[in-house]
Amino acid sequence: MISNKSLLSVRDLVKIYKLSAKSQLSQNFILDKNVTDKIVKSSQIDSNDLLVVEVGAGPGLLTRSILDTGITNMIAVEKDKRFLPALMQLSEASRGNLPFNVASPLLIQWMKMLYKREGIFKFPNVIMTLMFQKEVGDRIAASVKDPERSRISVLVQSLSLSKPVLNVPVDNFEEVVRYFYGRRRKTLRSIFKTIKSRISPTEQGLLDYNLEKLEWDLTLRPEKISSEEFCKLTKIFIENSIKFPT
Numbered sequence: 001m002i003s004n005k006s007l008l009s010v011r012d013l014v015k016i017y018k019l020s021a022k023s024q025l026s027q028n029f030i031l032d033k034n035v036t037d038k039i040v041k042s043s044q045i046d047s048n049d050l051l052v053v054e055v056g057a058g059p060g061l062l063t064r065s066i067l068d069t070g071i072t073n074m075i076a077v078e079k080d081k082r083f084l085p086a087l088m089q090l091s092e093a094s095r096g097n098l099p100f101n102v103a104s105p106l107l108i109q110w111m112k113m114l115y116k117r118e119g120i121f122k123f124p125n126v127i128m129t130l131m132f133q134k135e136v137g138d139r140i141a142a143s144v145k146d147p148e149r150s151r152i153s154v155l156v157q158s159l160s161l162s163k164p165v166l167n168v169p170v171d172n173f174e175e176v177v178r179y180f181y182g183r184r185r186k187t188l189r190s191i192f193k194t195i196k197s198r199i200s201p202t203e204q205g206l207l208d209y210n211l212e213k214l215e216w217d218l219t220l221r222p223e224k225i226s227s228e229e230f231c232k233l234t235k236i237f238i239e240n241s242i243k244f245p246t
């Protein structure tokens with residue numbers, strides 16, 4: 001718990017240290033404590049939590065709301081040294097509003113670790129509260145019908161524990177999805193043509209035979225392919241020992 005009486009307000013700190021938001025660091029600050037308190041409430045942070053980590057603490061208002069819960073161990077990570085004086089006032093750190101530029105790679109890494117039960121995810125009941133820019137949130141939730149559908153939609157939806165669809169190793173799956181979304185403006189026919197030019201004639205035959213069974217419409221683009229279908233494709237490569245081209 002921190003004593004706010006001894007602290008300058010975050011609004012004042014922003015003025016004093018001239019902490020204007022830098023777009024290249026995806027900076028966008030919350031200056032209303034009602035909002036940061038609500039975020040913390042929804043994250044279910046409890047004073048018994050052993051450790052809370054905040055990535056991208058900025059001027060530290062969310063950090064203050066987290067500290068107000070009475071937690072005792074906190075790590076705040078911040079790339080921009082300008083925030084050091086503001087954060088130095090706070091002795092501990094938190095979790096919350098992710099820097100938008102690192103949100104997608106971090107999320108994919110965490111989802112993979114969660115799926116493999118690695119790192120902190122070896123422990124049961126790890127709760128993470130992640131806040132994203134609306135555009136990133138839209139992409140995460142996008143279905144095959146939405147124009148925002150992207151690699152992150154496929155990966156997160158496939159790895160999500162509430163509705164897991166993955167039945168192939170996550171690294172192979174990611175490789176396939178990354179390859180297709182790296183060519184998202186091309187048709188599936190054109191992408192498969194490139195893939196086939198990079199594998200042996202025997203492998204080409206095996207791939208053609210199995211692709212027919214998938215019954216994909218090859219005039220479509222990758223965003224129209226569901227996570228389940230990408231799983232099936234990954235399985236074809238694995239079961240027929242076809243090395244996926246990089």
Ligand SMILES: C[S@@+](CC[C@H](N)C(=O)[O-])C[C@H]1O[C@@H](n2cnc3c(N)ncnc32)[C@H](O)[C@@H]1O
Pocket residue numbers: 025026027028029030031055056057058059060061062077078079080096097098099100101102
């Ligand atoms: C969207 S702001 C959020 C600030 C604060 N948490 C809030 O809610 O007001 C994201 C913060 O992440 C920081 N940031 C950006 N890239 C970072 C990185 N690679 N590592 C750590 N912090 C980073 C930015 O400097 C910025 O302060």
